[in-house]
Amino acid sequence: MIEIPPAFIYLIGLLLLPVITGPVRKAWTLLVGAAGFILALSLSSAAPEMVIGVVPGIETILLTSDPMRQIAGGIFAFSGLITLIYAVYRDLPTAETIGILASIAAAMGIVYAGDFITVFVFWEFLAVASLAIIWSSKAPESSGAGYRYILFHIFGGACFLGGIVHTVATTGSAAIGPVGDGAGLLLMLVGIGVNAAFIPLHTWVPDAYPRASVVGSVALSIFTTKAAVFLLAAIGGWGVAVAYIGGAMALYGAIYALMQDDIRRLLAYSIVSQVGYMVAAIGVGSVEGLDAGLAHMVNDILFKSLLFMAAGAVILRTGSHRLSDLGGLGRTMPITALCAVIGGLSLAGLPGLNGAVSKGMAIEAAGGVPYLSPVLLISAVITVVYVSRFLYFVFFRSTTGTREGLLPNDPPTPMLVAMGATAFLCLAIGLFPHLLTDLLPGGTDAHAFASSYLLESAAIFAAAGALLFAVRPLRVPWRGVETDIDALYVKAGDAIVWISANPLVHTADRIERGVESLATSLGLISENPLVASQIAGKTLKLPFVRAFSDRSRSEAYEKELSLLKDCYPDVQVNIWGGGYGIIFISIVAFLYFIFYMMR
Incomplete structure (x- = not known):
């Protein structure tokens, strides 16, 4: 059997999109998504490598497989197919459909690549695909969000390329693996950190994700940050500093998610927080940490995409995206509410759902790093609080005082099918953790129902409940806080503009007059x-x-x-x-x- 890179399936598939429309396009995208998923599942860890020589001594590896790549490729292909099913409810713009398929292709290309050169090509392709998704939205803010997104990723791509060049020059090899110390390590870490939403490089996530369409937000929530997490795991050898970066992300993202009123902005900050758990576990550097990071990557893709799909259904049916404007939707959108509850409680780490499996693994792996586990536990408490607010205000709060006509029915069937399939996996992995842990490269077990895990989960939920009971403002909606570190970027930009328009111009004028005077005097x-x-x-x-x-x-x-x-x-x-x-x-x-x- 001839093995081909799964990314090629999606790349070939998107070539026809500009010339087909309507039901034919929908059927074609579903066929491409299913073919890519089947191909990813069929690849074995012993699949032969596909190697292409670029220059003497440097080879690009378009296809290599191992247990880590199998689990990452499988979840990316599955989530891509689910996104395409979710999108069937309407005719997407051509650019957005191309962007979604291209995002899946780029993520799969990164996963199965065996060298940094191939990774970089797909890395940049992923940025362009995401930009197409953002700009396809009809939201008036999407244009500016797209420009800011691409500025971040140009900076990150330049740093990543610098790290690759330094690594190849010093080691003579482009193969994926530890890059050693020095400038190459720093540049590569910053480049990957932009896509992984390291603090303070994270502001593109809450800025861009809420500006996409309801389908585009689902696709964006899956690929960019998780591809960066996979690459962190594949390279390895980062050191404990990365673990502390992950801890800061987990706490910072959770706090900001708690302060949001916009549903998708809340979920975007939750991405920063949950990616922090993955980064913290991978940064520990142990086999258990690597397995925990990969497991939480899989589970976060499931429950976070489920929550973005539920949020999209709410926005589609109500036209509102703010917690303060919603309420009582659980009565008329029961299937959406059920899926949102499963996704939310998975995110919160309720035992019996998939989030509890990997979150417990991450906290346990972090135990070997001083102060890291307490930070993750505090973040878990805050997570329960903002999840409770999200579920209550959207689905279970009394509708008294809210806008009339805000109680619609469940969304179209394709959206329900996509949400139902994802919710089922959240339940299946939560009840039978070995479905996931048996696939992990290190074979680490999850003790999701051990007494220590159950007591830890009970303590987290009890602490969150006490906070909700003691702090009354947590039980009422607010308009949200949207000021973040990017406010400093804006001030820095304003300062640069002022300096350019005032002191620099005056200095240039004086220099010009001085040169003219000197020239006259010399004459x-x-x-x-x-x-x-x-x-x-x-x-x-x-x-x-x-x-x-x-x-x-x-x-x-x-x-x-x-x-x-x-x-x-x-x-x-x-x-x-x-x-x-x-x-x-x-x-x-x-x-x-x-x-x-x-x-």
Whole structure:
């Protein structure tokens, strides 16, 4: 059997999209998604590599497989297919459909690549595909969000490329693996960190994701950050500093998710927080940490895409995206509410759902790093609080005081099918963790129903409940906080613009005037250099003549200087003295020396 990279299935599939429309396009995209999923499942860990030589000594590996790639490829292909099923409810713009298929292709290309050069090509392709999804939205803010998104990813891509070049130059190999210390490690970490939403490089996530369409947001929530997490795991050897970066992401994202009123902005910050758990576990550097990071990547793709699909259904049916404007939808949208509850409680880590399996693994793996586990536990408590707010305000709060006509029915069948299939997997993995852990490269077990895990989960939910009971503002909606670190970026940009428009312009004008004045002075001096030097010397000597000579001599000196200036440059002086002869001979000797040295 000839093995081909799964990314090629999606790349070939999107070529037909510009020339087909309507039901044919929907059927074609579903066929492509199903074919890619089947191909990903059929690849074995012993699949032969597909190697292409680029330059002597450097080879690109388009296809390589191992247990880590199998689990990542499988979840990306499955989630891509689910997204395409979810999108069937309407005719998507051509650019958005291409963007979704291209995102799946790029993520699959990154997963199955065996070298940094191939990864970089698909890395940039993923950024362009995501930009197409964002700009396909009809939201008025999508244009600016897209520009800001691409600026972040240009910076990240440049750093990533710099790290690759440094690694290849120092090691002589482009194969994926630990990159060592120094500039290459730092550049590569920053480049991957932009896509993984490291703090403070994360602001593109809550900025861009809420601006896409309801389908586009689902696709965006799956691929970019999770492809970066996979690459962190595939490279490895980062050091404990990355674990602390993950802890900061988990806490920071959870706090900001708690402060949001926009549903998708809340979920976007939740992505930052949950990716923090993955980064923290991978940064630990142990086999258990690697398995925990990969397991939570799989589970987060499931429950986060489920929540984005439920949020999209709510926005589609109500036209509102704010918690403060919603309420009571559980009565008329029961299937959506059930799926949202499963996704939300999975995110919160309720035992029996998939989130509890991998979140417990991540917290346990972090136990070997000082202070990291407490940070993740605090983040878990805050997660329960914002999930409770989300579910209550959207589905279970009394509709009294809300806008009329805000109680629609469940969304179209394709959206329900996609949500139902994802919710089923959240339940299946939660009840039977071995369905996931048996696929992990390190074979780490999850003790999701061990007494210690259950007590830990109970403590987290109890602490969250106590917070909700004690802090009344947590039980009422608010308009949300949208100011983030990007406010500092805006101020820095304003400062650069001000400096460019004021001090730099004035300095440039002064320099220009100075150069013009110098050029004019040199032109005047060149007309009679000897007299010009005499005028300069006498002008410098004038204050001393006035101070130490009598009045008549001073006046005579000033008269002589004034006469030289008035007659310049026509005045002539005799230069043939003994002193001038010595100067002339010295100049000739100097020029001869320069000529000799140049030869």
